[in-house]
Amino acid sequence: GDSVTQMEGPVTLSEEAFLTINCTYTATGYPSLFWYVQYPGEGLQLLLKATKADDKGSNKGFEATYRKETTSFHLEKGSVQVSDSAVYFCALSDQSSGGSNYKLTFGKGTLLTVNP
Amino acid sequence: DGGITQSPKYLFRKEGQNVTLSCEQNLNHDAMYWYRQDPGQGLRLIYYSQIVNDFQKGDIAEGYSVSREKKESFPLTVTSAQKNPTAFYLCASSIQTGVNSPLHFGNGTRLTVT
Numbered sequence: 001g002d003s004v005t006q007m008e009g010p011v012t013l014s015e016e017a018f019l020t021i022n023c024t025y026t027a028t029g030y031p032s033l034f035w036y037v038q039y040p041g042e043g044l045q046l047l048l049k050a051t052k053a054d055d056k057g058s059n060k061g062f063e064a065t066y067r068k069e070t071t072s073f074h075l076e077k078g079s080v081q082v083s084d085s086a087v088y089f090c091a092l093s094d095q096s097s098g099g100s101n102y103k104l105t106f107g108k109g110t111l112l113t114v115n116p
Numbered sequence: 117d118g119g120i121t122q123s124p125k126y127l128f129r130k131e132g133q134n135v136t137l138s139c140e141q142n143l144n145h146d147a148m149y150w151y152r153q154d155p156g157q158g159l160r161l162i163y164y165s166q167i168v169n170d171f172q173k174g175d176i177a178e179g180y181s182v183s184r185e186k187k188e189s190f191p192l193t194v195t196s197a198q199k200n201p202t203a204f205y206l207c208a209s210s211i212q213t214g215v216n217s218p219l220h221f222g223n224g225t226r227l228t229v230t
Contacts, residue, residue, distance in 0.1 A: 004158070032215045043120070043206050043221025044159075051216075089158060093215040100213045106158030 002027045004090050006107035013080055013114050021075040021110050023064075023090035031092040033057075033066055033073040038087040038109070047075075047088070080114045087111050118143045122207050122222035129201075129229050137192045137225045139207035145220070147213045148190035152176060153204040153224075162205075165190055166213050194227065201229045 007022040025031065032051045036044040048057030053068035062077045073090060090107040093100065120141045129135045141148065147166050151159040161174030165184040179198025184190055190209075194201045206224045210217040 036219075042223050043122075043208070044219070045221065046218040049218070091158075100215060104159075104161070104215075104219075106160075108156055108158045 002031070002092060002094050002103075002105045004092055004105050004107035006088075006090050006110050008110070009087075010111040010113060013112070015082055015114055015116050016079045017114075019075070019077040019080045019084075019112070021088055021090075021112070023073045023075065023107060025071050025073065025090075025092050027071075027092055027094045029094045031094045033064070034091040034093070034104075035062070035064055035073070035075050036089040036091060036106075038089065040086070044089060080112075082114045082116050085112055085114045120207055120209055120220055120222035122205075122225050124225060125223070127225055127227045129227070131229055132196045133229075134193055134195050135201075135227065135229075137194070137205055137207075137227070139190045139192065139222060141188050141190075141207075141209045141220075141222075143209055143211075143220060144187070145209035145211050146187070147210045147217070148184065149208040149210075149219070150174075150180070150182065150190070150192045151206040151208065153206055159206065162192065164213070194229075201227060203227060 003026045034049045035047040037047045038044045048059040050057040050066035056065045064075045087109045089109045093104050123138045149164040150162040160176050163182045165171040181193045207222045208219040
């Protein structure tokens, strides 16, 4: 079945450091890929998405590129801020099963802490 | 502002009691979902509803029940049959169930059963 593997956390960085959170996936079809963010005490918010190979999703300075050849969707940001401290979830929805929200597979999440 | 409201934020129950978690949305979304989040794990889908008066089991529906009598409301009941009910529960909605309709989440209810 489908699966998502994220790098183990927690990740601790200083403000203005470069961020990479690795995400690789296994899917039988052609998935859409997502990054969701969960700030402390809140629900998840969609951060960015990509629906086909070589697409780049971007939002709030974060980027991720859909790499079919390496089955990866790594999240990057050039200069993190304290306000970026949160849990980040990689997720996929396999299009061959209808590309439905109820077929979303989430990774375990990566906790990011940014210190001033 | 439109959004999803989950209440209460924290809920405590004794083992053997049923408990109902509230989820209300004013986004006029057709689809609603319930997820469970455990420490160090991704989200797991409990139930979802594509439209009023219809709902489907997700990956871990055993010990849970839902209803969808109104478009804006999708309450979740955690029954005494659920073996490990202590968790963080998240409700979500989307315009439709297609993946191009992003999920909007509530702020969650943390349930503790002792």
